[in-house]
Amino acid sequence: MNTRHPSRISRKAAGQLLDGVAGLGPSVAEGISAPEQLARVLAAAAAPGRPDELAGEQMAVAAFEAHHLDPDATPQRGQMIKSPLARILTGKIIIASIAVAATGGVALAATTGTFSGSGSAQASPGAATSAGPLAPTPNPSITDPFATPSTAASASPSPGASGSPAASASPSASAAVNLPKTLSGLCEALVSDVASGGTDASASATLSTSAKEKALSSGAAGQLLGDTSEFSSLTATAQANVAVPDLCALLLDLPQLPQPGDLTKLPGSVLAAVPVSELTTVITTLPSSTLSAVLGELPVSTVSSVLTNLSSSALTQVLTALPTSALSQLLTTLPSSALAQILTTLPTSALSQLLTSLPSSVLDQVLSALPTSALSQILTELPESVVSQLLGELPTSALSQLLSGLPSSVLSVLPTSLLSQLGL
Amino acid sequence: MWWVTRPTDSKSGAGLGAGPASGPASGPASGTASGTASGLAGADLAAAVVRAQRGDPDAFRALYRDAQPRLLRYLHALVGDDAEDVASETWLQVTRDLAGFAGDYDGFRGWIATIARHRAMDHLRRHARRPPAFPVPVESLAGRPAVDDTAEGAMEAVSTGAALALIATLPADQAEAVLLRTVLGLDAAAAARVLGKRPGAVRTAAHRGLRTLARQLDQAQLEQAGKGRAAGTAGGTAPGGVTQLRELTLKDMR
Numbered sequence: 001m002n003t004r005h006p007s008r009i010s011r012k013a014a015g016q017l018l019d020g021v022a023g024l025g026p027s028v029a030e031g032i033s034a035p036e037q038l039a040r041v042l043a044a045a046a047a048p049g050r051p052d053e054l055a056g057e058q059m060a061v062a063a064f065e066a067h068h069l070d071p072d073a074t075p076q077r078g079q080m081i082k083s084p085l086a087r088i089l090t091g092k093i094i095i096a097s098i099a100v101a102a103t104g105g106v107a108l109a110a111t112t113g114t115f116s117g118s119g120s121a122q123a124s125p126g127a128a129t130s131a132g133p134l135a136p137t138p139n140p141s142i143t144d145p146f147a148t149p150s151t152a153a154s155a156s157p158s159p160g161a162s163g164s165p166a167a168s169a170s171p172s173a174s175a176a177v178n179l180p181k182t183l184s185g186l187c188e189a190l191v192s193d194v195a196s197g198g199t200d201a202s203a204s205a206t207l208s209t210s211a212k213e214k215a216l217s218s219g220a221a222g223q224l225l226g227d228t229s230e231f232s233s234l235t236a237t238a239q240a241n242v243a244v245p246d247l248c249a250l251l252l253d254l255p256q257l258p259q260p261g262d263l264t265k266l267p268g269s270v271l272a273a274v275p276v277s278e279l280t281t282v283i284t285t286l287p288s289s290t291l292s293a294v295l296g297e298l299p300v301s302t303v304s305s306v307l308t309n310l311s312s313s314a315l316t317q318v319l320t321a322l323p324t325s326a327l328s329q330l331l332t333t334l335p336s337s338a339l340a341q342i343l344t345t346l347p348t349s350a351l352s353q354l355l356t357s358l359p360s361s362v363l364d365q366v367l368s369a370l371p372t373s374a375l376s377q378i379l380t381e382l383p384e385s386v387v388s389q390l391l392g393e394l395p396t397s398a399l400s401q402l403l404s405g406l407p408s409s410v411l412s413v414l415p416t417s418l419l420s421q422l423g424l
Numbered sequence: 425m426w427w428v429t430r431p432t433d434s435k436s437g438a439g440l441g442a443g444p445a446s447g448p449a450s451g452p453a454s455g456t457a458s459g460t461a462s463g464l465a466g467a468d469l470a471a472a473v474v475r476a477q478r479g480d481p482d483a484f485r486a487l488y489r490d491a492q493p494r495l496l497r498y499l500h501a502l503v504g505d506d507a508e509d510v511a512s513e514t515w516l517q518v519t520r521d522l523a524g525f526a527g528d529y530d531g532f533r534g535w536i537a538t539i540a541r542h543r544a545m546d547h548l549r550r551h552a553r554r555p556p557a558f559p560v561p562v563e564s565l566a567g568r569p570a571v572d573d574t575a576e577g578a579m580e581a582v583s584t585g586a587a588l589a590l591i592a593t594l595p596a597d598q599a600e601a602v603l604l605r606t607v608l609g610l611d612a613a614a615a616a617r618v619l620g621k622r623p624g625a626v627r628t629a630a631h632r633g634l635r636t637l638a639r640q641l642d643q644a645q646l647e648q649a650g651k652g653r654a655a656g657t658a659g660g661t662a663p664g665g666v667t668q669l670r671e672l673t674l675k676d677m678r
Contacts, residue, residue: 009638014631015612018602022609037641038634044587046606049493056492056508060515061485067519068479301505337551 009035021046052269186234187248191215193224209254216245217258240265250274250282260286268297276305284314291318292326303330304338308345315342316350327354328362332369339366340374351378352386360393367394368402375402376410388415396422469529477522488515491533495540497584497607501592501599502544510547514540534614537604541618590637598633601626 009017019025021042194215195207207215215221225231225241238247243265245258257263263271263286271279271294279298283306286294295303307315319327319342331339343351343366355363367375367390379387391399391414400422403411411419469490475483495514499507517539525535591599597619604615604626612630616623 009631009634011627011631014634015627017634018605018630019611021606022611024609024611035638035641037645038638041587041590041637041641042602042606042634044584045497045591045603046609047584049489050584053493053496054489056512056515057485057488060488060492060512060519061481063516064476064484064519065481068481299505 009038017042183234183237184248184251186231187251190221190224190231190234190244190248191252194218194220212252213249213254213256213258216248216254221245237270238266250278253278253281255281256285257282261290263290264293264297271297272299272302276302276309279306280309283310284317288321288323292322295322295326295330300333300335304334307334308338308341310345312345312347315345316347319346319354320350324357324359328358331358331366332362336369336371340370343370344374344377348381348383352382355382355390356386360395363390364394364398364402368398372405372407376406379406380410380413384413384415388418391415391418469532473525473527473529473532477525484519487532491536494533494608495536497588498537498600498603499540499544500588501596501603502541503547506547506551510540510543513543513547517543530610530614533608534610534618537608537610537618590640591633593640594633594636597629598636601629602633602637605630 016025017039021039191207191212192215195211221244222241225235225244231244234244234247235241238244242259242262246260246263247266247270249257260282263282279302283291283294298306307318310318322330334342346354355366358366370378382390391402394402399418403414403422469487472483472486476487492511492515495511496507499510499514503510514536518536521539525532527535591602593599594602600619601615604610604618605612608615608618610618612623612627615630616626619626
């Protein structure tokens, strides 16, 4: 009886099953014998695309158009990561795409598998160049907040908008700055509306950073958001009126958030789309409760980038502000390369304090995740008393495993009491 | 980690595949569903390749809508959370090199899969990181789920994310073979060209991968059935899902 092996699948059946899922042959329903659950899983893996998977569409198309206007501007392989175009493609832009998804346009179209043809409403590349940046180019798959004339006007390439930090991408990328400029353009409009009492909407370029912060944190900003529909795409992206000031501060690259405590009200997906450089700037200004919540919302890769970009003192400030539980979670989550860089960046005193605050199980996990070189560096730099305390907490088996890979030069500086405990 | 929290929508419609066959799991109702997520059939996409080569942004957009979800899912198994970044680099290179491409839409999928794979390998080298850290939510990283849990999750919901996570538990060569065949919709020969292997090697890797997946799903199914029986004898009525699973098991035995 083969109850133990109902999952047997022949090589031929496997090929047929894969062809069926790939659309290259008859599907399982048409008579291939394959485990039903397996067929189901494979079909789910190949299910139709979802809107979040198309978040980068606008940018990819903009880059395509830019390339056909000026082929030399498209970055060569190897420069891609450093080029402004690529940075924009992979970072800030996603914010705008999320906003599109949040307002529902692409979302509906994609899940029903009926993307509207995107044709006639697109400006031709030639027209786009002569008009300068592509910002006002309407796109059929985007819903009102982005396409209405008022939005386009507030984001139009006026001196105000192009002089703002958010819009100051390099020339080769100018054609690609599309939707994000619309969102940051809305933020500019919000700021200048508040600062001028709603009378003159063109003054934001002249406002100082602190005046912008002040405008964003004032009650008038909240009132404008509630009263007019002009800013509805900002509210939709932030998912709450109270989170808009922080969202705008991030989009306008302000060094401080007007309401740091409200940062946690921004959806994690939006937070994750904020450029690392901006996160790195504001992270040291966050109160500790907000800090752990924000770090918990961000993807691990983003957290790694942010932390590894911090200076030694900023890193100390951030890590020592975290409660032990959040710190433990963070340190056990980071990839080992980032962990090594972070721990070796910390000043010895801060490192001692952090490591001794960890529960022994977490400590074991953290230390064993480190590459030998980083572990050696840490053990030799920490004061002997701290090393004794740290390693003394670990169970003998974990300790011997941890130390087994270390060079003898490192072992020789370890406390003798510890080594004798291990019989070394 | 974005895919873990989003709603499951795998039950709807035909798969990514451009051919006439719909996803086998989508039931009889989907037998009539046709077309792809982008709403374009294979012939239209072939025409889109030609138009995009001449610089038509709408044609490029159509290609992007069909291919980007495939690329992201494949790349997630290679570079985890950095899939979006690597996909963006891939499209930049596609933009630059498209004029020199010769072939139909099937060929195009194989071509961009090759580019994506090269970019992913570059990325891994640059970051000297071990592949593939498949995205897992921060909360659950401390106690990372075992394969069995993943299989169970995949079986219950059969969401796209869960299915991809399960496939990502396979050894890299098997996961890649399975993903190129299903998600990218390539035949064994085309997948072999992407991987720089012989078609026979790809068939073997995919076969092994499917065997492993089937075994894991089985295991999860038996465990669930066991739990269901235990719940039944404890005095409660067995939930409907369990009943269904037991039927499946019986069917599979035939």
